[in-house]
Amino acid sequence: RFATGPKGPTRLPPGPPRVPIIGSIPFVPREFRIKGRGLHTPKLFHYLARKYGPVCHIWLGPVPTIVISDAKILREAFKSNNMSSRPIMKPFHEFRYGSQDGTQRGLVLSSGKEWEDQRKFTIKQLKGLGLARKSMESMILYEIGQLADLLTEELDEPIDLCFKTNLSVVNALWMILVGERLSLDDQRLIRIVQSIENVLKSAQVASLLALLLPNVFKMISPRFERAKVMFEECKSLMRTAINAHIASRDDNNSDFIHVYLNEIDQHDLESSSFCGEKGLQSLEIVLIDLFIGGSETTSTSINWTILYLLHNPEVQDKIHAELDRVVGRSRDDPPNLCHNLELDYMNAVIAESMRKSTVVSSGVPHHVDEDTWIGDYFFPRGTSVMANLTYIHHDPQLWENPEEFNPDRFLGPSGHFVASPNVMPFSVGKRFCLGKELAEQEFYLFLSGLLHRFRFENPPDQDLPNISFCHDDVNTGFLRYPPSYNVILRPRF
Numbered sequence: 001r002f003a004t005g006p007k008g009p010t011r012l013p014p015g016p017p018r019v020p021i022i023g024s025i026p027f028v029p030r031e032f033r034i035k036g037r038g039l040h041t042p043k044l045f046h047y048l049a050r051k052y053g054p055v056c057h058i059w060l061g062p063v064p065t066i067v068i069s070d071a072k073i074l075r076e077a078f079k080s081n082n083m084s085s086r087p088i089m090k091p092f093h094e095f096r097y098g099s100q101d102g103t104q105r106g107l108v109l110s111s112g113k114e115w116e117d118q119r120k121f122t123i124k125q126l127k128g129l130g131l132a133r134k135s136m137e138s139m140i141l142y143e144i145g146q147l148a149d150l151l152t153e154e155l156d157e158p159i160d161l162c163f164k165t166n167l168s169v170v171n172a173l174w175m176i177l178v179g180e181r182l183s184l185d186d187q188r189l190i191r192i193v194q195s196i197e198n199v200l201k202s203a204q205v206a207s208l209l210a211l212l213l214p215n216v217f218k219m220i221s222p223r224f225e226r227a228k229v230m231f232e233e234c235k236s237l238m239r240t241a242i243n244a245h246i247a248s249r250d251d252n253n254s255d256f257i258h259v260y261l262n263e264i265d266q267h268d269l270e271s272s273s274f275c276g277e278k279g280l281q282s283l284e285i286v287l288i289d290l291f292i293g294g295s296e297t298t299s300t301s302i303n304w305t306i307l308y309l310l311h312n313p314e315v316q317d318k319i320h321a322e323l324d325r326v327v328g329r330s331r332d333d334p335p336n337l338c339h340n341l342e343l344d345y346m347n348a349v350i351a352e353s354m355r356k357s358t359v360v361s362s363g364v365p366h367h368v369d370e371d372t373w374i375g376d377y378f379f380p381r382g383t384s385v386m387a388n389l390t391y392i393h394h395d396p397q398l399w400e401n402p403e404e405f406n407p408d409r410f411l412g413p414s415g416h417f418v419a420s421p422n423v424m425p426f427s428v429g430k431r432f433c434l435g436k437e438l439a440e441q442e443f444y445l446f447l448s449g450l451l452h453r454f455r456f457e458n459p460p461d462q463d464l465p466n467i468s469f470c471h472d473d474v475n476t477g478f479l480r481y482p483p484s485y486n487v488i489l490r491p492r493f
């Protein structure tokens with residue numbers, strides 16, 4: 001396990017004290033502990049960064065977690081091979097065809113050669129399936145058209161957009177991965193979206209503690225059983241889709257499941273994660289990882305952006321003016337990927353929204369495999385490492401008035417969009433989000449497509465929810481959700 005001295009791992013960076021087994025939890029100030037829901041991780045990590053500096057630690061149970069809150073150090077650290085695996089996450093290996101030692105199938109929680117092989121294959125296939133080709137774009141545009149038509153039936157009245165955008169984003173992914181187009185009221189689609197939502201909501205970061213004390217957690221927490229049921233539901237949906245592909249193997253088919261099954265056929269070495277039954281299990285979990293990784297993240301980012309626009313109507317006016325100038329005002333010609341190059345203000349709004357919302361607020365934990373120095377900071381073997389992305393996105397040394405929603409910070413002197421390396425919602429380094437390119441394209445196409453068709457307004461009787469970071473009381477989980485709100489859609493033409 002970790003490099004220990006008589007009092008635990010040697011040379012940990014600064015951090016709060018701890019007691020045996022439950023670690024630093026008793027020393028976490030009350031304001032960051034939310035009854036029944038665990039720790040408010042984004043706020044707690046902010047507090048740790050301010051109190052203990054850019055690299056500090058906290059004991060979440062019996063294992064120390066190092067929290068990196070500095071953009072430069074994070075880039076260096078996550079570039080290292082020594083920090084690109086995941087901590088052993090028992091008891092979740094039980095859901096994911098894992099072994100007793102906690103190793104598991106799939107992309108998000110696997111490590112070593114299995115992770116490398118699965119990641120390399122998935123990235124190659126996502127590209128091959130058309131990320132760079134027209135087909136992917138037209139699939140997403142079709143979904144946006146469907147969503148816009150559905151929303152047209154609910155114009156001029158307050159609606160909650162979240163579930164609808166989520167349905168649409170999952171449907172686009174379903175088409176890309178499974179090769180099947182579902183209608184937005186298809187009961188299967190609704191079940192998939194609900195199951196993914198439930199898995200994510202039951203997997204709070206606070207249950208990190210649970211991961212670290214797996215047997216205690218399993219015995220006492222109803223959350224574990226709930227998460228297990230939800231995950232099994234997702235698995236059965238994926239297995240049905242895989243079996244349907246196996247039953248009708250068609251060489252003209254080029255969706256993800258099809259190419260993965262072809263890959264399984266190429267492997268007969270038992271040690272390979274693509275071999276035989278293990279390959280089929282890997283495919284199931286990879287699909288779930290892609291759906292879980294790619295659905296709520298994208299739709300939640302869209303929902304944050306719409307809320308920022310309700311707070312800043314002048315920003316929405318500028319977007320509309322730019323869309324009218326670059327794209328025009330015809331329903332038959334929605335914004336596409338070529339327009340993106342000319343939509344500087346839209347790109348600035350997206351970057352600012354990604355910065356402010358940071359939907360995956362602390363990334364996914366990494367594991368230190370070998371003692372490692374990053375500059376002056378020592379990372380002992382066996383510790384977990386988390387990226388304090390929300391803090392980096394609000395770091396006053398990087399951002400002027402970080403609480404302000406100000407897309408202009410990403411415009412150069414001639415009004416062109418200038419990206420910043422310090423906006424890192426997809427994390428950085430060896431393990432950065434493998435869906436980044438797809439997510440960026442979807443986010444841009446959905447947002448610009450909806451804004452092309454509609455104007456978003458705050459219902460007259462609704463007080464806009466407070467969105468400042470210190471008022472965020474809802475977020476204890478892996479994802480940072482916006483507070484719930486309604487919106488009125490007005491047609492633009």
Ligand code: HEM
Binds near residue numbers: 360435
């Ligand atoms: C706005 C949308 C998204 C955001 C903000 C986001 C963010 C992230 C972050 C922060 C990580 C953790 C990286 C790390 O461990 O350092 C991650 C991992 C991952 N994401 Fe995304 N993501 C998004 C969309 C997507 C999409 C569309 C997909 C796929 C369809 C996807 C699939 C994954 C997978 C499979 C991983 C695990 C990668 C690995 O462990 O190697 N994500 N994402």
